[in-house]
Amino acid sequence: MSDQEALTPSSPIHLDGTTLEGGGQLLRLALSVSSLTHIPIHVTNIRGKRGPKSAPGKGGGLKPAHLAGVQWLAGATQAETQGMEVKSKELVFRPRSTAIRAAREERQGEDPDRRTNNEAFCVWKEIKLHGVLIRREARVSMASPGAITLILQAILPYLLFSSSVSVNDPRTGVPLRVTIEGGTNVSNSPSIEYVDQVLLPLLTSKLGTPPIFMTLHQRGWSTGRIEIGSATFDISPMKPRFTIPAFKFQERGQLVKVHVSIIAPGAVARSSIREQVTVQLLAYDPEIEIVFPLDEESGGDKRMYLLLVAETSNGYRLGRDWSQFSGSTVRAKGEKLVSKVVEDLKRELEKGGCVDEYMQDQLVVFQALAAGVAEVDSGEGSEATLHTQTARWVAEKVLGVKFDGEGxxxxxxxxxxxxxxGRNRTKEDAEKAMAGLQM
Structure with a gap:
């Protein structure tokens, strides 16, 4: 009997990758939950609905950007895998549990201070000062400008919750620093600014996670001249026995401030965008405060990005953004960009919800992990997006939770x-499992 067979379910949970949205999110969330809980998964038809419009479903499988996340989580959890390669449309992922890791180390008589080359920690580099471990560092690299934020989406719950691999482990609580290389502003993906200004503050202020600090080293683009960027995330893991309490996002409060982030080619274009945004926002609400945390040269006429983040009196943040790559002139692109993003934000605000459309699905994993009922008010008449429906389906399949019609x-x-x-494992089961480890 193998270590894995001893302490994990014998049959992985099967997930059909063509379900609902049928893209990469299904895989990312499944991997994230599996890595935390050590529940094995078997994903088939990976990204089964992706492909050119002329041939939908013909472009599925693992891309290098997806594979980077799979490989990192596999290394961090000592997972046994099948199908971990580019273009693979099927993946079996069996992470080893905490109990297995501890038992293997005890059986092998391994000194915790000599585990640098152990496969359990192969993704981490240990930083010591005067012989004392002060931080672990990791790097996730992509050779193409795949979205850094989607890699973060896959690994963040693991970083927050399971870096405390054992209550008795002296390494518990060591700060983590993860650098991810790839794209920072990629179409159809959260931008690095959205994550930094909307997602991370929300996790800290509303869910009680430790603050997460982002440092942008270089911007990565998939438009114009291809460039690989990088960003570092400094994370303090949850303390042992921490749980996210039941939560209810409601009573958004009044709009008090809008944060405007602009990336565009040339000072003239950025000034024009700034002026247009100001005029349109003040026309909507003359009392709001407008701040500009980012005004940056994009380095190319095909790169233009705008993010508006609405901050409310009750500490909620709603963001809408867009990257505009087409248009006859920079001026025309700027005008189109401003009009679209301002109108999108106004629609979000008029719904009265506490989160924007893009945040819905990113909160599903935290709802499923919470200790009690978790509810998120997305606004009047707001239906779950296809991404949100997909995320809920994965959580239900893997964790056995249920989402009602109100989310x-x-x-x-x-x-x-x-x-x-090990939650429901009896003493007899544990003894049998540990006996299996000696076989």
Whole structure:
């Protein structure tokens, strides 16, 4: 009997990659939850609905950007995998549980201070000062400008919750620094600015996670001249036994401020965008404060980006953005960009919800992990997006939670550092499992 067979379910949970949205999000969330809980998964028809419009479903499989996340999580969890290669349309992912790692180290008589080359920590570089471990560092590299934020989406829950691999592990609580190389502003993906200004503050202020700090080293673009960028995320893991409490996002409060981030070619174009945004926002609400945290040269006429983040009196943040790559002139592109993003933000605000359309699906994993009922008010008449429906479906399949028609979910109460699979294991089961480790 192998270590894996001893302490994990014998049959992976099957997930059909053509379900609902049928893209990369299904895989990312499944991997994220599997890595935390050590529940094995088997994903078939990966990205089964992706492909050119003329031949939908013909462009699926793992791209290098997806594979980077899979490989990192596989290394971090000592996962046994099948199909971990570019273009693979099928993946089996079996992470080893905390109990297995501890048992293997004890069986092998391994000194915790000599685990640098152990496969359990192969993704981490240990930074020491005067012999004391002060930080672990990791790097996830992509040779193409795939979205950095989508890699982060896949690995962030693991970084927050399971870096405390054991309550008794002296390494518990060591700060983490993860650098991801790829694209920072990629079409159909959250931008690095959106994550930094909307997602990360929301996790800290509303869910109680430790602050996460982002440092942008270089911007990565897939338009114009291809460039690979990089960003570093400094993360303090959850303390052992931490759980996200039941939460309810409601009563958004009044609009008090809008943060405007502009990336465009040339000072004249950026000044024009700034003026247009100001005029249109003040016409909507003359009392709001407008601030400009980012005004940056894009380095090319085909690169233009605008993010508006609405901040409310009750501490919620709603963002809308867009990258404009087409248009006859820079001026025409700027005008189109401003009009679209301002109108999108106004529609979000008029719905009265606490989160924007793009945040819905990113909160699903935290709802499913929470200790109690978690509810997110997305606004009057707001329906779950296809991405959100897909995320909920994955959470239901893997964790067994249920989302109702209003988006409420009673989470599993995941505890930082816990052996999730061992929750319902009897003493007899544990003894049999540990006996299996010696075979």
């Amino acid at each position: 409420r979910c009673k989470g599993v109460g995941f505890v930082a550092g816990e052996d999730f699979l």
